[in-house]
Amino acid sequence: MGRNRSFEESSAIDRAVARFWTHGYSATSIRDLSAAMGISSASIYNAFGDKKRLFERSLQQYLNCSSRRRIAALDEAEHPLLALEEFLDAIVEASARNSDGCLLINSAVELAAHDDDIRSTIAAGLGEVEAALARTIHRGQEAGAIPSGLDAATHARAMLGCMIAIRVMSRTGASVDYLRALAETQIEPLRASRLETEREWLQPAP
Amino acid sequence: MGRNRSFEESSAIDRAVARFWTHGYSATSIRDLSAAMGISSASIYNAFGDKKRLFERSLQQYLNCSSRRRIAALDEAEHPLLALEEFLDAIVEASARNSDGCLLINSAVELAAHDDDIRSTIAAGLGEVEAALARTIHRGQEAGAIPSGLDAATHARAMLGCMIAIRVMSRTGASVDYLRALAETQIEPLRASRLETEREWLQPAP
DNA sequence: TTGATTTTGTGGCGATCGTTCAAAAATAAC
DNA sequence: GTTATTTTTGAACGATCGCCACAAAATCAA
Numbered sequence: 001m002g003r004n005r006s007f008e009e010s011s012a013i014d015r016a017v018a019r020f021w022t023h024g025y026s027a028t029s030i031r032d033l034s035a036a037m038g039i040s041s042a043s044i045y046n047a048f049g050d051k052k053r054l055f056e057r058s059l060q061q062y063l064n065c066s067s068r069r070r071i072a073a074l075d076e077a078e079h080p081l082l083a084l085e086e087f088l089d090a091i092v093e094a095s096a097r098n099s100d101g102c103l104l105i106n107s108a109v110e111l112a113a114h115d116d117d118i119r120s121t122i123a124a125g126l127g128e129v130e131a132a133l134a135r136t137i138h139r140g141q142e143a144g145a146i147p148s149g150l151d152a153a154t155h156a157r158a159m160l161g162c163m164i165a166i167r168v169m170s171r172t173g174a175s176v177d178y179l180r181a182l183a184e185t186q187i188e189p190l191r192a193s194r195l196e197t198e199r200e201w202l203q204p205a206p
Numbered sequence: 207m208g209r210n211r212s213f214e215e216s217s218a219i220d221r222a223v224a225r226f227w228t229h230g231y232s233a234t235s236i237r238d239l240s241a242a243m244g245i246s247s248a249s250i251y252n253a254f255g256d257k258k259r260l261f262e263r264s265l266q267q268y269l270n271c272s273s274r275r276r277i278a279a280l281d282e283a284e285h286p287l288l289a290l291e292e293f294l295d296a297i298v299e300a301s302a303r304n305s306d307g308c309l310l311i312n313s314a315v316e317l318a319a320h321d322d323d324i325r326s327t328i329a330a331g332l333g334e335v336e337a338a339l340a341r342t343i344h345r346g347q348e349a350g351a352i353p354s355g356l357d358a359a360t361h362a363r364a365m366l367g368c369m370i371a372i373r374v375m376s377r378t379g380a381s382v383d384y385l386r387a388l389a390e391t392q393i394e395p396l397r398a399s400r401l402e403t404e405r406e407w408l409q410p411a412p
Numbered sequence: 413t414t415g416a417t418t419t420t421g422t423g424g425c426g427a428t429c430g431t432t433c434a435a436a437a438a439t440a441a442c
Numbered sequence: 443g444t445t446a447t448t449t450t451t452g453a454a455c456g457a458t459c460g461c462c463a464c465a466a467a468a469t470c471a472a
Contacts (some may be wrong), residue, residue, distance in 0.1 A: 001440040002448025024316055026232035030430060040451060042432080047449090051430065099319045108378045109315040110230055113305045123378045157384070158391045161371030168370045172314045172329045178363070185364045189395075209416030209468040246421055250464080253419090257460065356469060413472100420467070429445065437450065442443100 009047065010061070013036045017058045020105045024110050025055055034166070050065055056117065056190065062103045063125050071132040080140030081190060084159070088183035091163055095170035102167040114161040130160045147192045155190065215253065216245045216267070223264045227309045230316050231261055262323065267307045269331050277338040286346030288398060290365070294389035299370055301376035301385055310375040314347070336366045343396065353398045361396065368392040 019028050019036045030051055034041045048054040070087060077083030095101070103123050112119035134156035140146035166179045221239045236257055240247045254260040263321050276293060283289030301307070303334035310331050318325035346352035372385045 001446065003438040003450070004440095004451070006438095013317050022319070024232065026230065027316075029428075041453085043431085043450065045431065076318050083367075089371050094357065101319075105374055106315050107305060108374055110233075112377045112379065113228070113307075119377075119379055123380075126375075126378060154387065154391055156366075156386060161368060161375070162364075164371045164374045165367030165435085168311060170312055171318045171380070172332060173318065173325050175331070181360065182288060182363060185360055207470045208415065209417070209420075209470095212468095235458075237458085246419095247460085248422085249420060251461065416469100416471080418467105418469075420465100422464085422466100423462105425460105425462075426463105427459075427461105430456100431453070433453090435451085435453105437448100440446090441450080442445075 005047070007037070007043070012039060013054075013061045014065075015056055016054055017062050020055060020058050021024050021062075021106070022091060023099075024098050026110065029132050039143040039204060044131070052115075056121070059103065059107065059118070059121055059125075059146045063121075063128075067104065067115065067125055067129060074136045077136070078144065080136045083141070084136055084190060085187050087133070087136075088162065088166070088187060091166050092176065092179045092183050095166055096176045101171045102163075105164055107166050111200065126160060130156050133159050140190070145192060146190050151190065159186055170202075171199075173203060193203070207208045211253070213243070213249070218245060218253075219260075219263055219267045220271075222260055223268050223309065226261060226264050227268075227306050227312070228304075230312060232316065262327070265309065265313065265324070265327055266332075269334075270325075273331055273335060274306075275312065275336060277360050280338045280342045283342070285351065286349060287351040288395060289342055290346070291393050292370070293339070293342075294365070294368065294393060297372050298382065298385045298389050301372055301381045305376050305379065307377045308369075311370055313375050332366060335369070336362050339365050346396070351398060352396050356395065365392055 015037045016033055019032055023032070030041045033051075033054070034044060037044065039170075044054065048057060070090065074083050074087060075079075077086075083188065090104075097187060100106075104122050108122045108126075112122050112181050134152045137152040137155055141148045141150075141152065145155055162182055162185075170179060170183065219244060221243045222239055225238055229238070236247050236250065238262065241259075243250065245253075252261065254263060276296065280286075280289050290371060299309075310328050312322060314328045314332075317398075318328050318399075342360045343352055343358040343361055347354045347356075347358065368388060368391075372388050375388065376385060
């Protein structure tokens with residue numbers, strides 16, 4: 001009973017995500033959102049509460065669609081090392097298409113220091129990615145594709161850091177070659193080379 | 207001839223830097239700046255032009271005081287490897303004191319995509335740091351403290367990336383241990399170990 | 413001291429901010 | 443068709459935004 005929604009909630013939030021993503025929270029007004037989402041500001045308030053609540057919904061949508069899709073790709077991949085390479089490659093190529101960076105990272109820089117709710121959401125989101133990276137590295141080690149001598153947690157942390165660096169440098173206008181080099185430097189030690197097996201053979205020596 | 211300034215320009219900008227640093231550009235109003243700098247908004251406009259010009263001055267001041275001081279520490283250090291360790295340590299400890307991050311990086315995320323002037327300033331500032339890191343790595347290689355086999359430019363880029371990651375993760379509330387681990391992972395391959403020399407000895411073999 | 417010049421505080425400009433409200437439009441249950 | 447309920451629209455609300463005009467206060471050359 002009552003009038004039906006003239007918009008689909010999920011796709012309206014998608015448009016809000018796009019706007020927050022490119023312009024950030026403070027530089028996006030309700031009127032901007034109204035124009036981007038194609039609905040009046042009153043409808044926004046009726047459907048989503050206020051600006052901050054809409055932003056939190058947008059963050060959740062970003063996590064579910066962008067972030068967790070990459071996590072699923074890692075977990076479902078048959079070849080862990082290849083999946084890790086593709087993980088960073090995908091981020092480099094996304095950064096090549098536009099310089100919007102990552103909504104989680106942009107929001108971390110802009111808001112996390114002043115809003116505990118948003119900070120914990122972002123920390124959890126990045127934590128999920130790091131955990132997935134660690135799982136994938138571990139799988140690669142079990143499969144023999146990644147040197148078993150290195151610490152999975154350490155390299156997962158470093159890879160997350162590399163992702164952050166790529167996203168931020170992309171915002172400064174860094175070239176695709178630059179970003180690709182950042183990724184390659186991070187991936188390289190994960191590749192089990194002939195040299196690596198020799199290193200492991202040497203390791204036990206005092 | 208004419209009335210004298212009641213404030214010191216440089217220290218007034220220092221206070222503007224602090225405000226922009228913690229709250230960003232958009233979330234800092236002229237009235238905020240007026241309160242933080244201890245001068246009226248009319249004096250701000252008289253002395254600095256408008257908000258954007260004041261921000262650019264603040265960025266320059268940050269570069270001259272914060273960024274270039276770390277560069278000087280790298281270039282003047284007697285022991286390059288130690289200087290690189292201290293470079294990342296200093297950033298970790300600064301991030302432990304507060305979660306403000308780095309003004310260059312915060313501004314890159316918030317503004318660089320929408321303002322060419324600011325983007326080029328930030329890109330140049332980060333470029334200076336990366337170049338100093340590369341110089342220092344190279345010096346360390348000449349001194350025999352850093353393995354000569356690795357590429358200085360590659361590791362300088364990665365270290366800059368690590369700095370970015372530390373600054374961003376600090377904003378999400380990451381622990382000091384976490385940040386220290388990020389730094390350690392980046393420094394470790396620069397240390398010439400017994401193992402390293404053996405690796406170099408093995409390298410020429412096909 | 414006088415006059416020229418600069419800075420300062422006050423107050424307010426028009427615009428935009430996040431938000432809300434009354435009325436109109438639309439729908440489901442009766 | 444009526445009623446109850448929900449969403450939509452359009453116009454505003456008070457607050458704050460970046461910015462500036464104005465005049466008083468302060469300074470120094472002449």
